[in-house]
Amino acid sequence: MKLYGYWRSGTSYRVRLALALKGQEIETVPVNLATGEHREEDFVKLNPQGLVPALDIGDGRLLTQSPAIIEYLDEALEGPKLFPPDPWQRAKARQYAALIGCDVHPLQNLRVLKRLQDPLGHSKEEAFSWAAYWITIGLQALEETLEQDDQPGPFLLGDTPSAAECYLLPQLYAGRRFGAELGGLTRLLEVEAAMNALPAVAAAHPSRQPDATE
Amino acid sequence: MKLYGYWRSGTSYRVRLALALKGQEIETVPVNLATGEHREEDFVKLNPQGLVPALDIGDGRLLTQSPAIIEYLDEALEGPKLFPPDPWQRAKARQYAALIGCDVHPLQNLRVLKRLQDPLGHSKEEAFSWAAYWITIGLQALEETLEQDDQPGPFLLGDTPSAAECYLLPQLYAGRRFGAELGGLTRLLEVEAAMNALPAVAAAHPSRQPDATE
Incomplete structure (x- = not known):
C-alpha cells in the first residue's frame, strides 16, 4: 500500500x-x-x-x-480498533468525525479559500476569517456535545483514542493557522494533549513530514 | 426511534x-x-x-x-445491507458517499449560502452560482470515478443500491435547484432513475413530505 x-x-x-x-x-x-x-x-x-x-x-x-x-x-x-466495538460508541465516534469532516473542514479547505479570493474577490484576510468562523462554531458545538453525551476522558470516548481523534487534531492545527477561537475548548485541548503524548501520533504532525516547507 | x-x-x-x-x-x-x-x-x-x-x-x-x-x-x-459485504465495494460505497458528503454538499448548505450573502455581501444569484460550481465539478468527478472503477449498473455498485445512492439523489435534487450542469452525468442520472423506480424511494422525495411547502 x-x-x-x-x-x-x-x-x-x-x-x-x-x-x-x-x-x-x-x-x-x-x-x-x-x-x-x-x-x-x-x-x-x-x-x-x-x-x-x-x-x-x-x-x-x-x-x-x-x-x-x-x-x-x-x-x-x-x-x-479505531471504531469502538460498542454500537452506540461506534456511532458516536462516527458522529464526532462527521461533525468535523462534513461541517467544519470542507468550509476551510484550500480550494474553497482560493475561490473566495478568486473569482469572489475577497482578501486573504477575509478568507481566513471565513475559515476561522466555521472552525470556531463547529468545535464549540463538538465541545458542548461531548459534555451532553457525558463522554469520559482523556480521549473523546474514554480511555482509548478512536477515529474521531484523527479528525480533531488536524482541525485544531488548522484552527490555529486561521485564527479560530480555541480558548474555551477545555475538553478538546485535553484530548489533543493526550494524543500528542503518544510518540507515533506526535510523529504524524505536519511539521515532521519530509515534504514540510515551514 | x-x-x-x-x-x-x-x-x-x-x-x-x-x-x-x-x-x-x-x-x-x-x-x-x-x-x-x-x-x-x-x-x-x-x-x-x-x-x-x-x-x-x-x-x-x-x-x-x-x-x-x-x-x-x-x-x-x-x-x-446498505454497505456491501465485500470489503472493497464497501470502501467504494463510503468513498462515493464521502465525495458528496464532504466535498459537495457542505459547500451548498443553507447556512453557507446565507453567510455568503450576509456578512460577505453577495447576491442570492452569486450564492446559487457558488453552489452550482461545487455541485457541477463534484458530480462530474464522481461520474469519471465510476467509469474508472468500472462499476456496473444500474446502481452505483451494481445491481443493489447502497448507502452511496442515499447521498446521490439529494445532491442531484439540489443541483437542479441551484442550476448545476447535470447533462453530462449519464451514469449518475441512470442510477437516479433506477432508484426512483422503487416506490419507497420515490415516497422519500422532499416534495412528498408532510412539511413540504412547495
Whole structure:
C-alpha cells in the first residue's frame, strides 16, 4: 500500500494519525498542493477529483476520501480498533468525525479559500476569517456535545483514542493557522494533549513530514 | 426511534432514503429550517449544533450527522445491507458517499449560502452560482470515478443500491435547484432513475413530505 498526501493537508494528516494509532507504517508519496501537482495530468488520471489523500492498496486500485480510507484501514490492518466495538460508541465516534469532516473542514479547505479570493474577490484576510468562523462554531458545538453525551476522558470516548481523534487534531492545527477561537475548548485541548503524548501520533504532525516547507 | 428533519434538507432526505432502502419506517418530527426553528432554545438544547437530521434512538439518546446515522441504522435495523459485504465495494460505497458528503454538499448548505450573502455581501444569484460550481465539478468527478472503477449498473455498485445512492439523489435534487450542469452525468442520472423506480424511494422525495411547502 502507498498513500498519496501533502504535509499540510488536514485530510492527509487524518490518515497519518489513523496509521499511527493502528501502529502501522506505509509508504507515502508527497503531492505538492502548493505548486498544483494535484491538478497535473498524471495525478488527475489517477484520481479524477485531483485531491489527496489517495490510497493505492497495492494492486493499482485506488481509494480516495479520508473517511472511506480510515474505515478501510481499520478493517484491513492489525492493531487497535479505531471504531469502538460498542454500537452506540461506534456511532458516536462516527458522529464526532462527521461533525468535523462534513461541517467544519470542507468550509476551510484550500480550494474553497482560493475561490473566495478568486473569482469572489475577497482578501486573504477575509478568507481566513471565513475559515476561522466555521472552525470556531463547529468545535464549540463538538465541545458542548461531548459534555451532553457525558463522554469520559482523556480521549473523546474514554480511555482509548478512536477515529474521531484523527479528525480533531488536524482541525485544531488548522484552527490555529486561521485564527479560530480555541480558548474555551477545555475538553478538546485535553484530548489533543493526550494524543500528542503518544510518540507515533506526535510523529504524524505536519511539521515532521519530509515534504514540510515551514 | 424518531427522526428530526426538514423536507428540503439534503441530509434529512439521505436518512429517509436509507430507511426506504431498509424497508423501515420511523416517526419523523419536522424542524422548520426556513423559520429558524433549529436555532430555537428547545432544539439547540437537544442538538448543540442546531442542525438536522437528528435521530432519537428511543431512550432520549440523540445521534446526529447523517453519515453516522446511516451507518447506525444499517447496523441496527433489519433489511438489505446498505454497505456491501465485500470489503472493497464497501470502501467504494463510503468513498462515493464521502465525495458528496464532504466535498459537495457542505459547500451548498443553507447556512453557507446565507453567510455568503450576509456578512460577505453577495447576491442570492452569486450564492446559487457558488453552489452550482461545487455541485457541477463534484458530480462530474464522481461520474469519471465510476467509469474508472468500472462499476456496473444500474446502481452505483451494481445491481443493489447502497448507502452511496442515499447521498446521490439529494445532491442531484439540489443541483437542479441551484442550476448545476447535470447533462453530462449519464451514469449518475441512470442510477437516479433506477432508484426512483422503487416506490419507497420515490415516497422519500422532499416534495412528498408532510412539511413540504412547495
